[in-house]
Amino acid sequence: MLFAFWVQHLPIHNAVQTPANGAGKSIKAEELAHDPVKLTTIVIDPGHGGHDPGCLGAHSREKHLALAIGKYFAEALKKNYPDLKVIMTRDKDVFIPLEERAQIATKNKADLFVSIHCNYIPKRSSVSGTETYVLGLHATEENLEVAKRENSAILYEDNYMETYGYDPNSPEAHIIFSMYQNAFLEQSIRFAEKVQKHASLEASRRDRGVKQAGFLVLRHATMPSVLVEAGYLSNAAEENYLRSKKGQVEMANALLVAFSEYKNEVEGIAEGNA
Structure with a gap:
């Protein structure tokens, strides 16, 4: 595990090259730096929305469930912090x-x-549980399919090839993601x-791992980041759980406790290294 923010060990002249919006655009290390003593800002990103419904369950759409969990999580954070x-x-x-979702986070540091x-x-209605993703290469075919499904949201955007500079499902993307995976990987994990x-x-979920x-x-x-797949809408019992207020509140509470533990660890480590 990383015991200090990675930017403390990154030469200040280093930059991460991004293919988005044309070659040559870069994010300098100093632009990635955050205050290592306190976690002051969190961005919650409910997936999909609007004309992008996300996954479709028998009785629900992913976009609505993600938003509900996100709102309960935000409410809990504001109450406790x-x-x-x-x-x-x-x-x-x-x-x-x-x-734009990531830009919101970067803009607000x-x-x-x-x-x-x-x-x-x-066709796999028995699969259940929660899994959390960090940025990296597609280690398995199953992980690749999940990433393709979530990345397909760009197809709802105008001129996505111009915006991102490549097709995320192309062989080229494998190389691009490998360049980024180590930036905040250990903190994200x-x-x-x-x-x-x-x-x-907190939510009695089956642990499908990181x-x-x-x-x-x-x-x-440009900060520690994760993508949480709360459960499977292809599983009737899971869909009912995630549609319920009980399920949504329990998932939000799990995220709250995880944040609290993470915050205490990171701030304690930073103070110890001061």
Whole structure:
């Protein structure tokens, strides 16, 4: 695990080259730096929205469930951490391009980015549980399919090839994601592990583990970031759970406890290194 923010060890002249919006655009290390002592800002990103419904369950749409969980999470954070700046990429049923979601976090100098989604596997109605993704390569075919499904949101955007500079499902994307995966990887994994732990403890969710895949929304985030797949809409019992207020509140509470534990650890480590 990383015991200090990675930018403290990154030469100040280093830059991460991005293919988005043309070659040569870069994010300098100093632009990635955050205050290592306090976590002051979190961005919650309910996936999909507007004309992008996300996964379709028998009785629900992913966009609505992600928004409900996100709102409960934001409410819990504000109640427990009144000094914490809590920002939602969307608080109603509207479409937000993937790149813009990450830009909201970067613009507000967020210390953590949490994207909330629901999963779906056709013809496999018995699959259940919560899994949390960090940016990385598609280690398995299943991870690749999840990433493709979530990245397909860009197809709802105008001129997505011009905006992102490549097709996320192309062989080229594999190389691009490998360039980004180490930036905040260890911190992202640390938080992801806590999400999985408390989804099991607080919401009695099956722990499907921390995984890596090339999600565009994480690739554009310049801070520790995760994408949480709360459950499977292809599973009738899971869909009913995620549609219920009980399920949504329990998932939000799991995220709250994970954040609290992560915040205490990071701030304690930073103070110890001061």
